Amino acid sequence: MSNIALDNSDKILVMRDICKDYKMGGETLHVLKNIDLSVKRGQFLAILGPSGSGKSTLMNIIGCLDVPTSGQYKLSGRVIADEDETSLANIRNKEIGFIFQSFYLLQRQTAFENVELPLIYAGMPEKKRKERVEEVLEKVGLADKMYNLPNQLSGGQQQRVAIARAVSTNPTILLADEPTGALDQKTGAAVMDLFHSLNEEGRTIIMITHDRKIAGHARRIVKILDGIISEGDVEDA
Amino acid sequence: MRKFFGMISESIKMSVQNIKSNKMRSFLTMLGIMIGVASVIGLITIVQTATDYVMGQFSELGAGTITVMTPGTSLKVGLSEKDIDTLRSIDGVDGIAPSVSTTVSAVWDGEIYDNVTMEGVDVSYFAHNDIIEDGRSFREFEADGYTQVCIVDKTFTDKVLKKRNVIGQTVHIGGYDYLIIGIQGDSTNLSAAYSDNSNSDGSVMVPYRNVMRMTFANNITNMNVYVKDGASTADVETALRQELDRIYNKADNAFSVINLESLVNVMGSVQSMLTSMLGGIASIALLVGGIGIMNMMLTSVSERTREIGLRKALGAEPARIQVQFLMESIILSLMGGFIGILLGLVIAYIGSSLMDVAFTISWGAIALGVGFSAAVGIIFGWMPARRASQLNPIDALRSE
Numbered sequence: 001m002s003n004i005a006l007d008n009s010d011k012i013l014v015m016r017d018i019c020k021d022y023k024m025g026g027e028t029l030h031v032l033k034n035i036d037l038s039v040k041r042g043q044f045l046a047i048l049g050p051s052g053s054g055k056s057t058l059m060n061i062i063g064c065l066d067v068p069t070s071g072q073y074k075l076s077g078r079v080i081a082d083e084d085e086t087s088l089a090n091i092r093n094k095e096i097g098f099i100f101q102s103f104y105l106l107q108r109q110t111a112f113e114n115v116e117l118p119l120i121y122a123g124m125p126e127k128k129r130k131e132r133v134e135e136v137l138e139k140v141g142l143a144d145k146m147y148n149l150p151n152q153l154s155g156g157q158q159q160r161v162a163i164a165r166a167v168s169t170n171p172t173i174l175l176a177d178e179p180t181g182a183l184d185q186k187t188g189a190a191v192m193d194l195f196h197s198l199n200e201e202g203r204t205i206i207m208i209t210h211d212r213k214i215a216g217h218a219r220r221i222v223k224i225l226d227g228i229i230s231e232g233d234v235e236d237a
Numbered sequence: 238m239r240k241f242f243g244m245i246s247e248s249i250k251m252s253v254q255n256i257k258s259n260k261m262r263s264f265l266t267m268l269g270i271m272i273g274v275a276s277v278i279g280l281i282t283i284v285q286t287a288t289d290y291v292m293g294q295f296s297e298l299g300a301g302t303i304t305v306m307t308p309g310t311s312l313k314v315g316l317s318e319k320d321i322d323t324l325r326s327i328d329g330v331d332g333i334a335p336s337v338s339t340t341v342s343a344v345w346d347g348e349i350y351d352n353v354t355m356e357g358v359d360v361s362y363f364a365h366n367d368i369i370e371d372g373r374s375f376r377e378f379e380a381d382g383y384t385q386v387c388i389v390d391k392t393f394t395d396k397v398l399k400k401r402n403v404i405g406q407t408v409h410i411g412g413y414d415y416l417i418i419g420i421q422g423d424s425t426n427l428s429a430a431y432s433d434n435s436n437s438d439g440s441v442m443v444p445y446r447n448v449m450r451m452t453f454a455n456n457i458t459n460m461n462v463y464v465k466d467g468a469s470t471a472d473v474e475t476a477l478r479q480e481l482d483r484i485y486n487k488a489d490n491a492f493s494v495i496n497l498e499s500l501v502n503v504m505g506s507v508q509s510m511l512t513s514m515l516g517g518i519a520s521i522a523l524l525v526g527g528i529g530i531m532n533m534m535l536t537s538v539s540e541r542t543r544e545i546g547l548r549k550a551l552g553a554e555p556a557r558i559q560v561q562f563l564m565e566s567i568i569l570s571l572m573g574g575f576i577g578i579l580l581g582l583v584i585a586y587i588g589s590s591l592m593d594v595a596f597t598i599s600w601g602a603i604a605l606g607v608g609f610s611a612a613v614g615i616i617f618g619w620m621p622a623r624r625a626s627q628l629n630p631i632d633a634l635r636s637e
Binding site: 060063065066085086089090092093094098100104106108109117118120121122123165169 | 243247254255258543544547548549550551552553554555556557630631634
């Protein structure tokens with residue numbers, strides 16, 4: 001197999017001929033069809049597509065929550081294939097910072113504890129953890145809400161806690177799934193501003209959305225429809 | 238390694254948090270374990286306390302002692318002194334104390350006491366029963382003759398003599414004057430235990446020939462055979478039976494030989510049978526409690542499906558999820574177990590005070606309780622924890 005394209009080191013994410021099939025009853029559903037995608041370090045990429053286009057499946061594969069049926073996926077130089085659940089969990093912890101539409105904060109734990117969670121899984125000692133959590137919460141402007149429970153925070157504040165949690169382990173990619181979907185326009189814009197400033201710091205962001213306007217915040221847009229990526233070869237938009 | 242301990246301590250923290258936030262449900266689940274452990278501990282402790290007490294009494298009375306009763310036949314009633322000498326020569330026999338007793342009246346200070354037990358023994362009795370509290374026991378020449386010396390018990394001193402300092406005084410018992418030479422302490426022998434009832438005026442021990450003279454008996458129908466240290470009680474018993482068969486010419490029902498040691502053994506097997514039976518019954522309660530734990534953990538897993546999915550997305554390995562849920566069920570059942578142990582000890586305490594025996598905390602039972610509840614937590618928490626760890630993070634995240 002020729003790996004010339006895959007070995008390009010400024011590309012932190014390279015997908016080659018990725019297919020994902022689901023068996024539904026006797027039928028095989030081809031959800032992703034021969035996806036080729038590469039993402040450079042520091043890129044702000046939007047994957048735009050309507051529901052049912054396969055964008056969630058693509059996100060799951062990028063986020064190492066799922067593995068492709070065929071094709072090659074390389075993340076930070078590591079080939080992701082046939083990994084067991086344990087190593088996939090470790091890869092997610094190190095490489096991916098998830099940001100979800102409905103925040104997914106643990107309701108019984110404070111903002112601090114929510115942000116601390118991935119650092120616990122990374123095995124970071126307690127003292128260092130505390131420093132890091134305070135640092136990232138300060139960065140998203142929630143230094144004064146550190147010990148609030150999620151239900152004591154507004155939607156925008158909750159999403160910022162989730163963003164702080166996503167960046168806490170210093171992952172290779174921030175993977176955001178409809179990050180503004182549950183927010184009003186103004187708070188949504190504030191979250192997008194936060195994305196911009198994170199991107200300016202050099203963070204790679206991949207954002208999955210169905211909203212063309214939100215996608216417009218990204219520097220590069222990839223459209224997905226019926227499992228096929230278009231404009232995918234445009235390296236820089 | 239540090240990651241492992243971190244995992245355990247985080248799991249404990251999260252479990253406690255979760256148990257706290259579901260107080261009512263957690264308490265009800267714990268109740269099952271509490272009742273199970275309490276009944277196991279309570280029943281086992283009660284059975285053990287009671288049988289230990291009874292066995293203690295038996296072995297105090299009968300360690301190395303064989304009781305021989307020889308009603309004899311119409312041709313030969315009881316045993317003669319010569320027969321007893323023959324029995325004394327059996328290998329392993331340390332001594333034979335004839336045991337004869339009768340009820341007599343005593344006169345002291347002008348008053349008559351009717352209900353005095355007079356017990357006749359010989360020196361070998363004192364070699365095997367350490368009962369003299371004050372004064373001395375019989376000398377050999379006193380014991381073998383009709384010497385009128387006696388050893389009084391506490392009831393006799395309290396009820397008849399009504400004072401303590403009685404050694405050297407003479408008391409009139411059954412028509413003869415006896416010199417008091419000793420006082421026996423707490424009753425550890427059967428006849429003293431009998432005389433412990435309220436209408437008894439106590440008992441006195443005298444050289445046995447005195448009692449035989451009093452009852453017009455020529456032969457001895459009751460005796461204690463003492464076995465030498467290290468000799469087998471069972472062997473001595475067999476030899477005694479053979480010799481008595483020979484003496485009575487194999488007549489039926491001429492004698493009976495009671496080996497208390499074999500009784501103690503029987504008691505021991507009864508105890509272990511009772512313990513395992515009651516323990517088994519109580520374990521059913523524990524099993525039901527365990528099912529309660531499993532039920533709650535399964536509910537908890539399905540309630541927290543999305544949380545599990547999130548934790549996995551954030552990098553929690555399956556093993557970590559499993560440890561977390563397992564820890565929760567172990568903590569739950571250990572908490573129930575500890576309360577159950579306390580409850581069980583209270584039950585055992587009440588039980589043993591009702592039976593009027595000394596209450597002893599059985600560490601074995603406590604270890605059993607802790608072990609049982611931990612085992613229940615692991616066994617019944619395993620399946621739900623495994624299920625949680627195997628949830629697919631995508632499906633888990635998507636569940637609403």
